[in-house]
Amino acid sequence: MTCNDFALECLQAEGHLSETAREHLQSCPDCQAFTRLNSILLQPRPSPELDRRILQIAGLLLHHQPRRRWWQEINHYFYAAAAVLLVLLSVYALSLPPAGGKSPDLLAQSGETGSATHDLLILSYLETTNEMDNIEQQLYLYAGN
C-alpha cells in the first residue's frame, strides 16, 4: 500500500481501517502524522453559529448583572449622616429654653431676653429680617425703574 492509497482510505474511514492500512500506518511516520491531523480536523467542535450565539447571550447576561449604582454605593453614608444630623438637632432643640410662644420680634420689642445664646439668636433673626427688607426695597426700586 502506498501513502497515497492510505490517505484516501483514511479520509473515508469512519474510524475503521483495513488490515493492510493498519499495517502501513504502523510502519509509516508520515501516515501517522496524516492520521493525527485528520482526526484533529474531525474532532467535534461547536459551529461558528453556536459560538456566536453563546457569546451574544454572554454579553447580554454580563451587562445585565445587577450592579450597585453610585447612589446605592453612597446611600448608607447618606443615612448615617442624616441620623447624626437628626441626633444633633434634637440635642440642640432640647438645650434651648422654652420661648413661651412669643415670636423673636415680640421678644426683642418687649426686652424679655433669656440666655446670651438666645439673645444672639434673636439678634441674628432681626438682622436677617432687616437685610431681607433692604433687598425687597432694592428690588422694588429696580422694578420701578
Add this chain to the structure above:
Amino acid sequence: MQLEPDDQLSDMILIQRCITGDDESFTILYQRYRLPLFAYLHKLLPNQHDRVDDFFQQVWIKALKNFSGYSDQQRFLAWLCRIAHNLVMDYYRSTDSREMSEIQENVPADSLDPQEVLLQQGLEEALQQAIRKLSPEQQEIVRMRISGISFKDIAAQKNISLNTALGRMHYAVQNLRQLLADFL
C-alpha cells in the same frame, strides 16, 4: 512593570472580571474551554449532535449565572464538566434512560488535564490560522468536513466527483501538515 496579556490571565482573574461585566474576559475563557467541554458533552451524549449543542449552550449560561459561586479550589474545566454532567443526568432521569448508569461509570467529570487543554487550545488557534492560508477551494472542503459533511454530500453540493473531493481534501491535509509542523 509589564502587564500580562489577557489571554494568559488565570481562570480566576478572568471569572472575577466577568462578574464585573467584562465580556472580553468571558470570550477568552470560552475560547480556552469550548473544545474540551464540547468533546466531553459528545461523550455524554453520543450521536446526539443537536442535543449536544443545546446542552453546550445551557452549560455556559448556567456557568455565567453562577460565576460568583466558583472557587479556584476546583479547576474551571472540572467545574464546567460537573455542570454539564448534572444537566445531562437530569435529562436522562427525566427520560428514564438506561444510558445514565453507563455514562456515570464511564465518563469521569474531569477527564482532561490542564496541560492537554492548553495544547489543544494552541493547536486549535494554529489550525484556524493555517486553514485561512489554504486556497479557497481547499478551505471550503476542509470547513465542510469540519462541520461533519460527508465526502459524498460535498461532491453532490459542489457538483464535483467523489474522487475530486477526496483529492482536494488530501492536498489540503498535506498543506496543513506543513503549516502545522511545529505542533504535530
